[in-house]
Amino acid sequence: MARWLLKSEPTSYSWDDLVRDGGTEWDGVRNPTARINLRAMKTGDEAFFYRSVQEPAIVGIARITREAQPDAKDPNWVSVRVEPVRELTPVSLKSIKSEPKLAAMELLRQSRLSVAPVREEEWELIIAMANA
DNA sequence: GCCAACGTTGGC
DNA sequence: GCCAACGTTGGC
Numbered sequence: 509m510a511r512w513l514l515k516s517e518p519t520s521y522s523w524d525d526l527v528r529d530g531g532t533e534w535d536g537v538r539n540p541t542a543r544i545n546l547r548a549m550k551t552g553d554e555a556f557f558y559r560s561v562q563e564p565a566i567v568g569i570a571r572i573t574r575e576a577q578p579d580a581k582d583p584n585w586v587s588v589r590v591e592p593v594r595e596l597t598p599v600s601l602k603s604i605k606s607e608p609k610l611a612a613m614e615l616l617r618q619s620r621l622s623v624a625p626v627r628e629e630e631w632e633l634i635i636a637m638a639n640a
Numbered sequence: 641g642c643c644a645a646c647g648t649t650g651g652c
Numbered sequence: 653g654c655c656a657a658c659g660t661t662g663g664c
């Protein structure tokens with residue numbers, strides 16, 4: 509199973525919105541690199557839900573429930589379906605940056621990328637940080 | 641095809 | 653509010 513990270517500004521779509529909805533179409537992504545990542549997602553893959561801008565942090569885990577299909581608003585782009593798995597004790601961007609083992613994370617390397625891969629060892633370390 | 645100008649994202 | 657990173661647009 510592959511691991512991912514999905515960014516969202518809480519003012520546009522928050523973790524609580526995802527929980528309330530029980531699942532959502534992850535659409536509106538308009539970046540070529542992010543599109544490559546969306547297309548690589550398989551049903552059952554898991555993704556960190558990252559809250560950007562306001563108190564940036566990883567705040568939950570979501571699951572991909574349908575692979576990429578053309579975005580309803582513009583077929584040149586794609587969307588996937590996601591649903592919430594569980595909330596996490598927030599792991600702040602600050603704590604991610606302060607952990608040397610996470611220095612290679614795509615989140616840090618390309619800070620504007622809204623759909624990014626996460627390595628298995630990074631995933632497990634962040635889960636451990638949330639549980640600490 | 642190059643690159644300057646401009647717009648957007650997102651951390652601080 | 654500022655600014656760095658980076659993507660897009662458009663003149664040449």
